[in-house]
Amino acid sequence: MRITRLVCRYCGSILSGLGQDQVFFCSNCGKGWSLGKKGLEPIQVQCRASADSHLPLPFWMVKATVHVLKRTVRNEFTATMLKFGSRYEEDVLSAKKRETGGQSDRRTFLFPAFSLDGLPGIGVNLSKHIADLPDIIGAEENLPDICGGSISAVDALVLARCVAVGQEAEKADWLAEIDIALSSVKSALIILPCIMEVEMVAIADTGVSFFRRSAPGWDGMVDYHSAKRAGSDRA
Numbered sequence: 001m002r003i004t005r006l007v008c009r010y011c012g013s014i015l016s017g018l019g020q021d022q023v024f025f026c027s028n029c030g031k032g033w034s035l036g037k038k039g040l041e042p043i044q045v046q047c048r049a050s051a052d053s054h055l056p057l058p059f060w061m062v063k064a065t066v067h068v069l070k071r072t073v074r075n076e077f078t079a080t081m082l083k084f085g086s087r088y089e090e091d092v093l094s095a096k097k098r099e100t101g102g103q104s105d106r107r108t109f110l111f112p113a114f115s116l117d118g119l120p121g122i123g124v125n126l127s128k129h130i131a132d133l134p135d136i137i138g139a140e141e142n143l144p145d146i147c148g149g150s151i152s153a154v155d156a157l158v159l160a161r162c163v164a165v166g167q168e169a170e171k172a173d174w175l176a177e178i179d180i181a182l183s184s185v186k187s188a189l190i191i192l193p194c195i196m197e198v199e200m201v202a203i204a205d206t207g208v209s210f211f212r213r214s215a216p217g218w219d220g221m222v223d224y225h226s227a228k229r230a231g232s233d234r235a
């Protein structure tokens with residue numbers, strides 16, 4: 001477990017995290033920082049986990065206008081597959097498609113700020129539960145220590161688009177092709193209390209959970225929190 005130590009540009013406290021981390025949260029003053037080309041750059045942050053939460057984890061919340069530039073759906077699926085075989089052939093099936101794109105709407109996405117297999121799918125589910133998140137905790141209260149924010153602010157925008165594509169794929173039609181762009185993007189780091197279950201990790205009270213084994217950096221994150229707790233018990 002490699003630990004990165006940086007200093008909060010606002011209050012001078014030590015920011016700790018793991019070796020791969022790109023985003024940091026100051027548990028003293030509540031400011032958020034992203035490691036950019038010029039060092040630490042400020043990011044918006046909402047802390048929704050208290051200092052005594054055992055597993056506070058970082059997430060990204062991205063608000064954006066989603067432009068569905070092109071959205072092609074098949075009019076038939078099973079029947080055409082049976083008739084023409086399993087390969088999708090443009091010339092044979094062109095008459096069986098229609099365009100449903102051309103609209104824009106404002107959406108809010110929520111997804112992990114740590115790497116996770118199947119992250120876009122978790123993001124599709126989590127984004128449905130933004131109203132269920134615990135309250136924001138102010139900087140005057142005791143704030144938790146976090147680690148594991150290995151997804152940078154730039155990568156978060158790419159992933160927000162993946163979640164938007166996932167939302168389109170989830171609609172009850174046969175999506176064949178999609179072209180999506182995001183604009184007017186605002187992102188914030190969200191700290192959520194998570195609960196470790198046998199093989200799963202439950203994300204706050206959203207009802208959404210993921211397998212521990214699908215997070216490549218999981219052991220490092222757990223070791224970090226165990227070490228912190230052992231340290232504060234001794235103090």
Ligand SMILES: [Zn+2]
Pocket residue numbers: 008009010011012013026027028029030031
């Ligand atoms: Zn600080």
